[in-house]
Amino acid sequence: MQKLITAIAGRLVIVVPYLWLLLFFLVPFFIVLKISFSEVAMAIPAYQPAFDLSQGLAANFEKLKKLSLDNYQWLLDDALYFKAYVSSLTIAAVSTVLTLLVGYPLAYGMARAPSTLRPTLLMLVILPFWTSFLIRVYAWIGILKPEGLLNQFLMWAHVIDTPLTILNTNTAVFIGIVYSYLPFMVLPIYASLEKMDYSLIEAAQDLGCPSFTAFWKITFPLSIPGVVAGCFLVFIPAVGEFVIPDLLGGSQTLMIGKTLWSEFFSNRDWPVSSAVAVVLLVILIVPIVLFQRAQARAQESGK
Amino acid sequence: MNTTWSRFNIASVVLGFAFLYLPIVLLVIYSFNESRLVTVWAGFSTKWYFALFNNRGLMDAAWVTARVGVLSASIATVLGTLAAIALTRYTRFRGRLLFSGMIYAPLVMPEVITGLSLLLLFVAVNFDRGFWTVTLAHITFSMCFVAVVVQSRLVTFDRSLEEAAMDLGAPPVTTFFKITLPVILPAVISGWMLAFTLSLDDLVIASFTSGPGATTLPMKIYSQVRLGVTPEINAICTILIAIVATGVIIASLINKRREVQRIRDEQAAFRI
Numbered sequence: 001m002q003k004l005i006t007a008i009a010g011r012l013v014i015v016v017p018y019l020w021l022l023l024f025f026l027v028p029f030f031i032v033l034k035i036s037f038s039e040v041a042m043a044i045p046a047y048q049p050a051f052d053l054s055q056g057l058a059a060n061f062e063k064l065k066k067l068s069l070d071n072y073q074w075l076l077d078d079a080l081y082f083k084a085y086v087s088s089l090t091i092a093a094v095s096t097v098l099t100l101l102v103g104y105p106l107a108y109g110m111a112r113a114p115s116t117l118r119p120t121l122l123m124l125v126i127l128p129f130w131t132s133f134l135i136r137v138y139a140w141i142g143i144l145k146p147e148g149l150l151n152q153f154l155m156w157a158h159v160i161d162t163p164l165t166i167l168n169t170n171t172a173v174f175i176g177i178v179y180s181y182l183p184f185m186v187l188p189i190y191a192s193l194e195k196m197d198y199s200l201i202e203a204a205q206d207l208g209c210p211s212f213t214a215f216w217k218i219t220f221p222l223s224i225p226g227v228v229a230g231c232f233l234v235f236i237p238a239v240g241e242f243v244i245p246d247l248l249g250g251s252q253t254l255m256i257g258k259t260l261w262s263e264f265f266s267n268r269d270w271p272v273s274s275a276v277a278v279v280l281l282v283i284l285i286v287p288i289v290l291f292q293r294a295q296a297r298a299q300e301s302g303k
Numbered sequence: 304m305n306t307t308w309s310r311f312n313i314a315s316v317v318l319g320f321a322f323l324y325l326p327i328v329l330l331v332i333y334s335f336n337e338s339r340l341v342t343v344w345a346g347f348s349t350k351w352y353f354a355l356f357n358n359r360g361l362m363d364a365a366w367v368t369a370r371v372g373v374l375s376a377s378i379a380t381v382l383g384t385l386a387a388i389a390l391t392r393y394t395r396f397r398g399r400l401l402f403s404g405m406i407y408a409p410l411v412m413p414e415v416i417t418g419l420s421l422l423l424l425f426v427a428v429n430f431d432r433g434f435w436t437v438t439l440a441h442i443t444f445s446m447c448f449v450a451v452v453v454q455s456r457l458v459t460f461d462r463s464l465e466e467a468a469m470d471l472g473a474p475p476v477t478t479f480f481k482i483t484l485p486v487i488l489p490a491v492i493s494g495w496m497l498a499f500t501l502s503l504d505d506l507v508i509a510s511f512t513s514g515p516g517a518t519t520l521p522m523k524i525y526s527q528v529r530l531g532v533t534p535e536i537n538a539i540c541t542i543l544i545a546i547v548a549t550g551v552i553i554a555s556l557i558n559k560r561r562e563v564q565r566i567r568d569e570q571a572a573f574r575i
Contacts, residue, residue, distance in 0.1 A: 006475045014396060017386035017446065021405040024443040028420030031427050106319030109312035121316065123555055128323050130497075130547050132504045134521050134528075135540040139326035142333065142532050149329060182323060233411065240413020242507050247528065257415045264419065264511075274423070277416045284413070292407045 029281070036071055036274035071275035080259070081276065085283065087254040091170065091245075092238035095177035099234050100227065102178055103185035107226075108219075110186070111193035122190070129183040137176055137247050144172050144248070168250030176244040181237070185230035192226030193219070225298065232291040236284055256280055327544060334537035351538040361539065364523040367434065368503060371519060375441035376498035382442065383449025383498070384491055390450065391457040409447040417444055418511030425512065432514030440512040441502040448501060449494035456490035489558055496554060500547055 075081045110121045128136065143149045144167040151163040166172050196219065204214040242257035249255070256276065264273040334352075338345035355361060386406055393399070409417065421440045425432055464486070468478045484491070506521040513519065520539075527536055 002474050009476050010393075013385050014389040014393060014402075017382045017389060017450075018398070018402055020382055020443070020446070021386075021402070024421065024424070024439065025405050025409060026401075028424040031423045032416075032420045035423055102319065102322070105311075105315035109308075109314075109316035109319070112308050112312045113316065114308060123551075124320060125323070127548065127551055128327065130500050130551050131327065131544050132500075132521070132540070132547075134504065134506050134524060135330070135543060136326065138524070138528050138532070138536065138540065139330040141528070142537075143326060143329065145532075179322070179326070182319075186319075236411040237413060240415055242413075242415050243525075257413060260415045260419065261507075270423070273419060277419050280413065281416060284411075288408055288411060291411060292404060295407050296403065 032274045032277055035271055036278045037069070038271045038274075039070070071271045072279075074272060075275055075279060080254075081256075081279075084254040084256045084259045085279070088239050088241075088256040089283070091173060091177070091253075091255060092235050092241075095174050095181070095238055096231050096235040098174060099178045099181055099185045100231060103182055103230065104189060104227070106182075107186045107189035107193060110190050111196070118194070125183050125186050125190070133180060134243060136180055137243055140172070140176055140179065140248060141167060144175070167248065168253075170249065170253055172248035172250075173245050173253055173255075176248040177234075177238050177241065180244065181234040184233040188229035188233070189223055189226040192223045196222050225294070229291075229294055229298070232287060232294065236287050236291065239284060240280060330537055331541045331544065334534060334541040336534055336537075339534065351534040352542075354535055355538055355542075358535070360518075361520075361523055361535075364518050364520045367517055368520040371434065371438050371441060371509075372499045372502040375438045375445060375502045376495050379442045379446040379498040380449050380491060380495040383446040383494055384453050384487075386446065386450040387453035387457055390454055406447050406450050409444045410451065412444075414505070414507035415511075418508040421508070422511040432512060433517040436512045436514065437509050437517055437519065440508050441498075441505065444508065445498035445501045448497050449491075452494040452497060453487060453490045456487045460486060489561065493554060496550060503543070503547075 106125075110118065110125070113121055141148075145151075146163040146165060146167070148167070150166070151160075154160045155163070166175075200218050200222075201211075201214050204218055205211065209217070240257045241255060242261050245253045245255040245258050246261070249258075260273050260276045260280070263269050263276060333344075335347050335349065336344055337348035337350070386402075389396075390399075390403060390406065396402075418440070421436075421443070422432075425436050430436060460483070464482050465478050468482050469475065473481065504521065505519075506525050509519045510522055510525075513522065520543075524536060524539065527533065
């Protein structure tokens with residue numbers, strides 16, 4: 001009896017979360033895929049189903065032959081979508097580099113801090129991560145707008161005479177992404193720097209190595225796992241970002257998350273927005289798989 | 304690393320934290336601004352906070368958000384903890400690769416995709432959209448975050464404790480509740496808090512999966528932000544920040560006390 005309970009409990013530990021994720025994570029993707037092959041309809045649900053299991057296999061095979069690739073054709077024909085994908089990838093890549101440039105010195109400074117101070121610093125990096133994303137993006141509107149605090153300050157300091165236009169440009173989007181995703185970059189880099197053996201640097205310096213060379217040849221290579229994890233954590237979600245380009249970007253800011261949103265909520269074109277999502281997922285699948293591998297390797301080595 | 308904290312290091316830490324905190328601090332300060340013009344300081348006032356309580360729509364949204372948050376965080380914590388145990392304790396089972404993939408993928412999945420796919424699922428099975436669909440959606444993505452948090456604690460867990468309990472005749476289920484769970488409890492609690500704040504925070508997934516009568520606070524804030532920056536939004540944001548900051552600080556203090564107690568216990572044990 002006891003054994004039976006144990007066996008059932010052991011199974012449930014795997015089966016319950018497994019089924020949940022299958023049902024609410026994996027199955028929905030296949031539905032998106034299915035709808036992306038459907039025709040748009042002026043009804044709710046706003047599509048003509050491409051497959052219908054109730055019609056039996058034969059009927060579905062018939063349908064398979066005339067599967068509608070119209071939505072994908074549409075994505076190809078309209079240059080807007082192509083531009084939106086390219087621009088999302090570019091904005092995400094530039095922001096990732098910028099986040100690395102801001103985040104690395106911060107993580108490095110934290111790792112070199114006196115060990116009594118480090119837990120506090122760590123908590124200070126994590127704390128903004130807990131506060132609302134929307135609020136943190138919103139806070140920048142008041143700072144960046146033409147009559148905002150940044151312009152007031154710069155004019156007060158006589159750096160500029162006329163207000164700068166930052167809000168509703170790509171610059172504001174970069175600032176927003178760097179700001180929102182900074183903890184994701186800092187934490188993995190800090191984790192890899194913190195466990196580094198500092199006697200390596202001392203040895204290098206004893207042998208006459210200048211400190212920058214020592215950093216570049218020893219510290220940086222050892223922190224690469226953290227840098228890689230941080231870059232993935234910033235890049236992948238930034239490609240599909242919606243809130244930042246919507247609130248901080250302007251009309252010329254093209255990002256695919258925004259396109260998908262307006263395709264869905266304004267144009268009510270479910271099949272096309274599904275096709276947009278499928279293509280976005282295909283683009284992101286390589287970085288996501290690479291990220292998972294890196295994550296799994298880190299877990300293994302942590303054991 | 305024990306070494307000199309160079310001037311460059313100090314400067315980068317100070318500047319980094321200034322960048323992280325200045326926008327939030329300014330937002331909090333300007334929520335106490337008398338003037339309706341958000342960027343012109345016209346004296347201290349708490350009137351925007353009182354205005355909030357008379358804003359019926361905002362209060363309703365806050366109540367929906369709180370209920371979704373507590374419910375989804377609690378279920379996500381159970382599911383996420385189970386998933387973490389499955390990942391660390393069962394190194395071989397059929398479909399493990401797919402399982403770990405489904406745990407890590409939602410962490411980086413663009414929210415627009417998660418939101419859209421869940422909405423299409425709910426439409427496909429004819430499930431009325433509203434409170435429950437938002438809750439289900441939040442459980443799904445936040446259980447993965449809980450799983451990662453708990454898993455990182457389980458990896459460093461000293462398994463000899465469990466083995467000792469089982470050698471003394473405790474069945475695995477009892478061992479889990481008497482030994483494993485108390486040890487990983489801090490991670491489970493911070494997993495719950497993370498799940499709760501993720502739910503409190505989410506705009507995109509809620510917008511896709513919500514229906515009439517289930518407007519969450521972020522959805523409400525978002526629709527007002529689009530109309531412009533107002534002191535009321537600053538005030539509601541300040542309240543949210545205060546709630547989260549208090550929670551995190553209390554949690555870390557509890558953690559610290561437990562840590563100190565643990566070290567003391569260990570030393571006492573060695574003395575005997």
